[in-house]
Amino acid sequence: MRDGRIPAATVSRLPMYLQALVDAAEDGLETVSSEVLARVVGVNSAKVRKDLSYLGSHGTRGVGYPVAELTTEISEVLGLTGDRPVMIVGVGNLGRALASYDGFARRGFRLAAMVDTDPSKVGVRVGEHVVESADDLAMVVADRRIGIVVIAVPAEAAQQVATQAVDAGVTAILNFAPTHLEVPAGVTVRTVDLSTELQILSFYEHLEGGRHLAAG
Amino acid sequence: MRDGRIPAATVSRLPMYLQALVDAAEDGLETVSSEVLARVVGVNSAKVRKDLSYLGSHGTRGVGYPVAELTTEISEVLGLTGDRPVMIVGVGNLGRALASYDGFARRGFRLAAMVDTDPSKVGVRVGEHVVESADDLAMVVADRRIGIVVIAVPAEAAQQVATQAVDAGVTAILNFAPTHLEVPAGVTVRTVDLSTELQILSFYEHLEGGRHLAAG
DNA sequence: TGCTGTGAAACCCTTCACAGCC
DNA sequence: GGCTGTGAAGGGTTTCACAGCA
Numbered sequence: 001m002r003d004g005r006i007p008a009a010t011v012s013r014l015p016m017y018l019q020a021l022v023d024a025a026e027d028g029l030e031t032v033s034s035e036v037l038a039r040v041v042g043v044n045s046a047k048v049r050k051d052l053s054y055l056g057s058h059g060t061r062g063v064g065y066p067v068a069e070l071t072t073e074i075s076e077v078l079g080l081t082g083d084r085p086v087m088i089v090g091v092g093n094l095g096r097a098l099a100s101y102d103g104f105a106r107r108g109f110r111l112a113a114m115v116d117t118d119p120s121k122v123g124v125r126v127g128e129h130v131v132e133s134a135d136d137l138a139m140v141v142a143d144r145r146i147g148i149v150v151i152a153v154p155a156e157a158a159q160q161v162a163t164q165a166v167d168a169g170v171t172a173i174l175n176f177a178p179t180h181l182e183v184p185a186g187v188t189v190r191t192v193d194l195s196t197e198l199q200i201l202s203f204y205e206h207l208e209g210g211r212h213l214a215a216g
Numbered sequence: 217m218r219d220g221r222i223p224a225a226t227v228s229r230l231p232m233y234l235q236a237l238v239d240a241a242e243d244g245l246e247t248v249s250s251e252v253l254a255r256v257v258g259v260n261s262a263k264v265r266k267d268l269s270y271l272g273s274h275g276t277r278g279v280g281y282p283v284a285e286l287t288t289e290i291s292e293v294l295g296l297t298g299d300r301p302v303m304i305v306g307v308g309n310l311g312r313a314l315a316s317y318d319g320f321a322r323r324g325f326r327l328a329a330m331v332d333t334d335p336s337k338v339g340v341r342v343g344e345h346v347v348e349s350a351d352d353l354a355m356v357v358a359d360r361r362i363g364i365v366v367i368a369v370p371a372e373a374a375q376q377v378a379t380q381a382v383d384a385g386v387t388a389i390l391n392f393a394p395t396h397l398e399v400p401a402g403v404t405v406r407t408v409d410l411s412t413e414l415q416i417l418s419f420y421e422h423l424e425g426g427r428h429l430a431a432g
Numbered sequence: 433t434g435c436t437g438t439g440a441a442a443c444c445c446t447t448c449a450c451a452g453c454c
Numbered sequence: 455g456g457c458t459g460t461g462a463a464g465g466g467t468t469t470c471a472c473a474g475c476a
Contacts (some may be wrong), residue, residue: 006419007222009445014290019394027287037411045457046447053459061458062454078415079422086414089457096312097280109418146423148414172421174413178235178319186385188420190413195319197303197390197406198364199231202325203222204404205363205388206295225467261435262469269437277436278476432435 006077010051012091016041016075017051021071031065075108085112087146089161090153091121091131093178098150099126112144117157142170148172155179162189222293228266230290232257233267237287290325291341303362305405306369306376307337307347310392314366315342328360332375350377357384364388372397378405 020040024032034052038045046214052058052065057074059065075081086109088095098104104111109199114126117134124131132140138148149165151158151173158177165173171187236402238258240248251266254261268281269272271289275281280335300337304311305336311330314320320327332340339393348356365381367374367389374393381389387403394409 004295007445011419012412014419015412016396018415020407035457040396042398045448046449046460047445047459050446050460057459059451059458060454062456064457072359077419079418080415093313093316097309100309100408101410104410104414105278106409107415109414111412117423120292132232150419171424174410174417179255180232182258186424187422188417190417192230192410192413193319194314194390194408195323195325196228197408198320199234199296199323200228200324201364201390201404201406202295202300203227203230203293203390208387208402208404223466224449251435260469262471263467266438266468273437275436276476277474278434280435388451 006054010054010105012046013041013043013051014078017048018071018074018078020069024067025071028068031060031064031066034059037065050065065201080108084109084148085117085144085146086110086148087113087137087140087144088149088152089115089134089137090151090152090157091116091118091124091126092152095150095152096126098152099129109148112146115140117153137161137164138168141165141170144172148174150174151181152175152176222270226270229257229259229263229267230294233264234287234290234294237290240283240334241287245409247276247280247282250275253281296324300325300364301362302326302366303329303331303353303356303360304368305331305350305353305367305381306367306373307332307334308341309341311366311368312342314368315345321340324328325364328362329356330404331412333369353377353380355382357386361384364390366390366392367397368386368392 008135011126016209017037020037029096034045034048038048039057052165055077058070058073060128086104088098091114099114111129113132115132115134115137116122121131122133147170149170153160153161155177158175158179159181162181162183166183173181173187173189173190175189178195181189183189233253236253248311248426250261250264254264254383265424273288274286302320304314304327307330315330316329316409325347327360329348331350331353332338337347338349338393363386369377371393374391374395378389378397378399382399382403388396389399389403389405391397391405391407394411397405
């Protein structure tokens with residue numbers, strides 16, 4: 001394949017395959033079959049093969065996929081090879097937890113700045129970082145070539161932060177505020193909302209509860 | 217409609233509509249049109265109407281949907297009307313941030329327990345809670361009728377926690393560990409992985425970066 | 433006239449099933 | 455024989471377009 005366009009559903013699974021491949025390499029494996037990858041990631045093996053086929057054909061029939069080569073390939077496709085500076089906006093409980101999250105660094109992302117609007121937080125040390133003023137957001141984005149902004153501010157402030165970030169040239173936003181962000185075409189937003197997740201789970205748990213009662 | 221089965225895609229949007237309705241009520245609105253809801257939530261208005269039609273027909277042609285009635289209806293469908301005790305497993309940075317997250321309580325969820333395997337953390341106070349031993353997980357789940365478990369432990373420990381929770385009767389898991397959890401049919405797992413999200417964003421940012429270069 | 437409710441079309445994603453190659 | 459790569463079928467989701475009702 002490799003005609004350029006990778007389906008969104010496939011892109012969202014590439015990080016899982018990457019993780020599975022890293023684990024496989026640690027286990028000393030040189031090749032993995034789609035069947036094994038599928039089991040680890042929790043999907044169907046045909047899906048794995050289809051997904052990987054979009055990256056080009058790296059597998060060998062009768063053998064499987066070369067772990068090292070495929071790891072590199074997926075990393076490149078995801079753009080994880082270079083330096084990926086990230087900024088966190090909002091230094092509340094969540095912002096701090098994110099800052100100390102070691103998965104950041106382990107996956108090639110670098111926490112390059114933390115900013116907050118609250119003057120009493122500016123200058124405070126959080127881990128290895130000193131909180132800077134949100135007033136300087138645009139400057140920081142430009143100077144440090146921030147590509148991804150993590151929004152960890154209250155819902156009311158999220159849109160303003162997003163707009164500022166986009167104006168400063170950011171094209172990718174990870175939004176933890178429980179609100180929809182309006183951004184121009186070409187900017188990607190992914191919203192992660194804890195209470196939304198809990199409510200979705202509540203729906204299914206609710207169903208199951210009913211079934212439990214019905215069953216016994 | 218209201219024939220019982222609500223599509224998964226619709227369920228995942230109900231919390232957003234609920235939020236929009238709560239906001240509308242605060243603004244003093246008594247009815248909202250699918251057009252307005254769509255704009256706030258960031259989707260197409262036909263999708264809003266289709267989604268809401270699965271809950272039964274509450275709208276009035278020429279007018280819109282009654283805010284109060286629809287709020288109640290969605291809350292009931294999501295199972296948010298009763299007491300919803302939640303347990304957090306893992307009291308690291310993330311677990312602590314989650315514990316202090318006020319969206320929990322505001323959406324009808326009640327943090328009923330926090331447990332950890334680390335003996336040095338057991339007995340420690342976190343907000344209004346005292347950390348309990350993960351050894352007592354099954355007992356706590358049963359005693360406090362925990363329906364949803366939030367897993368905030370390292371990837372290596374996540375499966376074991378999930379298995380224990382499921383054995384204790386839990387049917388809904390919110391998993392923050394970057395790993396696939398194997399659970400029996402009837403148990404719902406939603407995995408939220410920060411580095412997965414960043415990697416997906418990286419893909420699109422990477423694309424945009426390329427476009428920027430191409431454009432000028 | 434305005435907005436809902438919904439068949440029908442279009443689209444995307446998943447799964448099957450097997451040809452093709454090692 | 456084993457496993458990939460992929461056409462084709464199947465299922466789910468989104469969007470269109472408009473009939474129908476307040």
